[in-house]
Amino acid sequence: MKKMEKKKRVIVGVVVAILAVAAVTALCITKTPAPAPKQTLILSTTTSLYDTGLLDYLKPIFDEKYNAELHIVYAGTGKALEYGMRGDVDVLAVHDRVREDKFIADGYGINRRCFAYNYFAIVGPESDPAGIKGMTAEDAFRTIKEKGTNNSAVKFVSRGDQSGTHAREQVIWKMAGFDYGAIRNSTGGWYIEAGSGMGPTLVMASEKSAYTLTDVGTFLAFKGQINLVPLVEKGDALLNVYAVMAVNPEKHPYTNITMANNFINFLISNETQQMIGEFGVKEYGTPLFYPLGGGKCKELGCPTWEECAKPAMYEKS
Numbered sequence: 001m002k003k004m005e006k007k008k009r010v011i012v013g014v015v016v017a018i019l020a021v022a023a024v025t026a027l028c029i030t031k032t033p034a035p036a037p038k039q040t041l042i043l044s045t046t047t048s049l050y051d052t053g054l055l056d057y058l059k060p061i062f063d064e065k066y067n068a069e070l071h072i073v074y075a076g077t078g079k080a081l082e083y084g085m086r087g088d089v090d091v092l093a094v095h096d097r098v099r100e101d102k103f104i105a106d107g108y109g110i111n112r113r114c115f116a117y118n119y120f121a122i123v124g125p126e127s128d129p130a131g132i133k134g135m136t137a138e139d140a141f142r143t144i145k146e147k148g149t150n151n152s153a154v155k156f157v158s159r160g161d162q163s164g165t166h167a168r169e170q171v172i173w174k175m176a177g178f179d180y181g182a183i184r185n186s187t188g189g190w191y192i193e194a195g196s197g198m199g200p201t202l203v204m205a206s207e208k209s210a211y212t213l214t215d216v217g218t219f220l221a222f223k224g225q226i227n228l229v230p231l232v233e234k235g236d237a238l239l240n241v242y243a244v245m246a247v248n249p250e251k252h253p254y255t256n257i258t259m260a261n262n263f264i265n266f267l268i269s270n271e272t273q274q275m276i277g278e279f280g281v282k283e284y285g286t287p288l289f290y291p292l293g294g295g296k297c298k299e300l301g302c303p304t305w306e307e308c309a310k311p312a313m314y315e316k317s
Contacts, residue, residue: 038069041259044080045072045093046164047197049242051218052288054116054279055093058272066262076163076197084108087252091260093244093267095164095215100243111260111312112245112304114297115267116276116289120168120240122232123202123219124211129153132211137237138176144211145178148190155210159201160193164240169213172237202226215240217288220280239300242289246312257314264312268293 049055050072059070073083077094084092085108092109094100103109122132122140130147132140148154159166170180183191192210194201198218205212206226219230232238244267246260266272273291280288290296298305 036067038063038067039256039259040069040071041091041256041263042071042073042089043091043093043263044083044089045074046077046080046095046242047074047199048095048165048215048218049093050074051197051199052221052280054217054276054289057279058267058275061272061275062263062266065266066259068259068262070263074197076159076161076166078162078167081108084247087247087255089247090255090257091244091246091263093242095240095242096167097241097243099167100245104245108248108251109245110248110314111264112243112307113264113268113312114241114243114292114302114305114308115273116242116292117296117300118215118217118240118287118289119233120165120213120238121216121219121230122211122213123205123228124231125209125227126229127209128231129209130211133231135232136235137172137232140211140232141172141176141178145176145183145186145190149186149188152189153209155190155192155208157192157194157201157205157208157210157212159198159213160195161197163197165198165213165215168237168240172213175237202228217280220284220286220288223284241292241300241302246314249314250316261312261314268308268311 045055055072062068063070073089077096080092080094081099081103083089084103100112104112122137129151130144132143144154144156148156158169173180173183194204198214199222201212202214202219202222203226206228244264246257246264247255249255249257270293273293276289277287277291297308302308
């Protein structure tokens with residue numbers, strides 16, 4: 001009888017020990033849940049935001065804040081918008097207002113917000129063979145065309161890639177009184193199409209001692225690799241505004257509109273706007289981009305400045 005009671009006590013002890021271990025294990029599991037999987041966000045954007053390194057700088061901050069995995073596809077604005085139209089991406093950051101407005105009007109985009117700006121500049125060899133220094137952008141283009149026709153030392157390298165910079169170049173040619181189709185078909189070899197991003201275009205222009213149109217941010221980032229100097233930097237035609245917008249989920253239901261709106265709101269937040277304004281200052285002595293918060297969008301004449309000040313949201317219609 002005593003042996004049986006002793007055996008029972010041993011069994012009870014073992015059971016209690018097992019239950020205790022199970023309880024502790026359950027507590028541990030409760031206290032350390034598995035982390036939520038990261039949500040993927042695909043962004044298509046212009047090459048100038050790649051060449052300057054701005055988005056690569058902001059990416060880890062956004063990823064950590066929103067438990068996201070931001071994938072960035074760099075292309076010219078035209079190609080970036082094409083990806084958006086196909087629904088290949090969730091969000092876009094580009095710089096061509098005319099095509100952005102059409103993208104939204106055609107139902108492909110929503111929640112456009114301006115988030116940064118800088119300026120375009122016409123750069124060229126320090127010798128300035130066409131003598132354009134200090135001119136307006138349209139006078140400079142007119143002079144380059146006239147002198148390039150008769151002087152083999154005067155050349156112009158175009159992006160030629162349907163980017164935002166290429167679109168602005170075409171606008172300036174029109175302001176100068178020329179048909180862009182005629183410019184492209186000019187004889188004499190003074191007009192050259194690179195068909196590539198801003199960085200490679202600057203390198204090509206430097207190698208050919210040619211002029212080109214560039215955004216100032218990319219020029220500063222490549223300044224140490226090229227032999228070009230800014231020659232035309234002033235005028236309304238050279239303002240360069242960057243905007244972000246989500247792909248419309250009613251056109252493409254499988255896009256990640258929630259995370260796209262998170263990214264838009266991240267870019268226009270006070271904290272990120274400050275980071276944008278400080279980016280590049282330590283290395284280049286000046287910002288590569290200027291923030292558009294605090295009413296600056298209105299000052300620059302943005303026709304949708306009131307919308308740009310609002311957080312991005314989406315309610316299914």
